[in-house]
Amino acid sequence: MIINHNMNAMNAHRNMAMNTNAAGKSMEKLSSGLRINRAGDDAAGLAISEKMRGQIRGFDQASRNGQDSISLIQTAEGALNETHSILQRMRELAVQSANDTNTSTDRTSIQDEIKQLTQEVNRIANTTEFNTKKLLNGDLKGVSDFQKAVQKSDVTFANGNVKLSNTSTNLSVFAKTDVIRINFVKTVSTGATFSANTAGGISITTVLGNIDASKVTFTANGDLVISDGTNTIKLNMTSGKDIRSGDTITISVKAFEAAETDSSKQARAQIGANAGQELGIGIGDMSSKALGLQKTDGTALDVTSQAKASGAVTLINNAIERVSTERSKLGAFQNRLEHTINNLNTSSENLQASESRVRDVDMANEMTTYSKNNILTQAAQAMLAQAKSQPEQVLQLLR
Numbered sequence: 352m353i354i355n356h357n358m359n360a361m362n363a364h365r366n367m368a369m370n371t372n373a374a375g376k377s378m379e380k381l382s383s384g385l386r387i388n389r390a391g392d393d394a395a396g397l398a399i400s401e402k403m404r405g406q407i408r409g410f411d412q413a414s415r416n417g418q419d420s421i422s423l424i425q426t427a428e429g430a431l432n433e434t435h436s437i438l439q440r441m442r443e444l445a446v447q448s449a450n451d452t453n454t455s456t457d458r459t460s461i462q463d464e465i466k467q468l469t470q471e472v473n474r475i476a477n478t479t480e481f482n483t484k485k486l487l488n489g490d491l492k493g494v495s496d497f498q499k500a501v502q503k504s505d506v507t508f509a510n511g512n513v514k515l516s517n518t519s520t521n522l523s524v525f526a527k528t529d530v531i532r533i534n535f536v537k538t539v540s541t542g543a544t545f546s547a548n549t550a551g552g553i554s555i556t557t558v559l560g561n562i563d564a565s566k567v568t569f570t571a572n573g574d575l576v577i578s579d580g581t582n583t584i585k586l587n588m589t590s591g592k593d594i595r596s597g598d599t600i601t602i603s604v605k606a607f608e609a610a611e612t613d614s615s616k617q618a619r620a621q622i623g624a625n626a627g628q629e630l631g632i633g634i635g636d637m638s639s640k641a642l643g644l645q646k647t648d649g650t651a652l653d654v655t656s657q658a659k660a661s662g663a664v665t666l667i668n669n670a671i672e673r674v675s676t677e678r679s680k681l682g683a684f685q686n687r688l689e690h691t692i693n694n695l696n697t698s699s700e701n702l703q704a705s706e707s708r709v710r711d712v713d714m715a716n717e718m719t720t721y722s723k724n725n726i727l728t729q730a731a732q733a734m735l736a737q738a739k740s741q742p743e744q745v746l747q748l749l750r
């Protein structure tokens with residue numbers, strides 16, 4: 352028997368310390384609800400769960416970004432709704448002015464309202480903002496290249512024999528919106544025998560643009576040429592030689608329109624948890640000039656005559672179509688973002704479940720572990736007491 356080293360007590364003490372430490376860890380997990388409270392609990396699991404946490408918070412913020420982007424779109428679309436209402440009123444006024452029951456005084460009053468409505472379209476375009484970011488003034492249209500202009504001809508021939516065909520055109524260089532109406536005021540011939548301008552034979556009406564009668568000519572082979580000195584449209588008269596008084600040709604040239612492809616001039620919505628997961632939201636210029644309702648010098652549509660008012664209807668129709676296209680595009684962005692938000696919320700939920708399996712503690716299982724360690728600690732304490740009394744048995748030998 353030895354008394355300098357109580358090996359049984361040392362063993363019982365070591366086991367009691369281990370059980371106490373294990374019970375402490377179980378208590379920590381039960382109190383925090385986490386299986387991993389420090390890197391030592393599960394080094395690999397900690398790294399994995401922290402990466403998941405970054406993704407989860409990224410998904411949640413991207414979802415909020417999507418909601419903010421929808422709010423921006425709704426602000427722009429709400430403003431365009433009012434622009435639509437203004438354009439419908441302008442069209443109504445143009446149709447009213449195109450009726451010759453109106454006097455010049457009546458048309459002057461109509462023109463005054465057209466001017467005010469034109470200015471209001473500009474005000475809406477220049478002042479509509481979201482979080483101080485202007486939306487409709489062209490800052491977000493994203494210009495990098497150009498779409499060619501579009502030419503449309505509406506022809507009315509009283510004899511029904513003359514047709515109009517496009518032989519050549521420089522439409523892509525027209526930088527404005529023109530509605531050119533050619534009214535034939537006397538019967539003229541077309542074909543090989545006609546080679547001079549029809550002085551006194553036609554009248555020209557323009558609502559916007561710089562085309563007048565001196566810039567409309569006929570060639571020897573019957574081509575109708577419209578040119579402002581730089582830009583040219585050539586149209587061919589076919590299947591007929593006589594144009595009668597009362598015949599008209601209306602040519603509409605839509606303005607140069609920019610393609611929205613430059614991402615640096617778009618609103619960029621961060622719709623993912625990682626870099627580069629973006630959605631570009633382009634919003635076109637919705638000012639009166641961009642819509643073809645105003646010259647660059649600020650002059651509004653002219654509806655002071657029947658012919659000009661009739662041409663203005665075409666221009667306003669073009670503006671209504673453009674605003675409709677823009678609103679439709681914004682609606683498509685909004686619908687896409689709503690689906691994006693749903694997907695982000697689902698991804699966040701599923702990833703949260705995965706992170707929970709790595710990081711969270713199973714309370715029932717851990718409670719069992721804690722009870723076991725607690726009992727072992729108490730048992731070790733009892734055995735330590737027993738081991739402590741063993742050396743006292745040596746005293747029996749001294750009796």
